[in-house]
Amino acid sequence: MNPDFKDIINSIGELQKLQQQAIDTYMPYFTSEVNTIIDNNIKDENRIFHLLDALLDLASNDDVLVLYKKLCRHLYFINQRAAFEYINGYREQWDTESLENNQE
DSSP, X not given: OOHHHXXXXXXXXXHHHHHHHHHHHHHHHHHHHHHHXXXXXXXXXXXXXXXXXXXXXXTTSHHHHHHHHHHHHHHHTTOHHHHHHHHHHHHHHHOHHHHHHHTO
């Protein structure tokens, strides 16, 4: 194997480990915050945007994605345009295949 590819593969592995550590560390906070916002019908867009930005970075994880979708649905009833932007942001970052399918 080419040494450059080996370094790239090792780097990807390290990034995946760091991502999992972040998920393990922040998932209780994310879950609590999403539930608080939804349960209390909080409409503070800055608070919601901040949380969605943090979730988006880790949304390749199924559990994080569930929280992201819940919060996007909540945001939809507050600011539809922003909700669509976050949905498209997810698609651009983690689901580019769905964007390609829509262009056909």
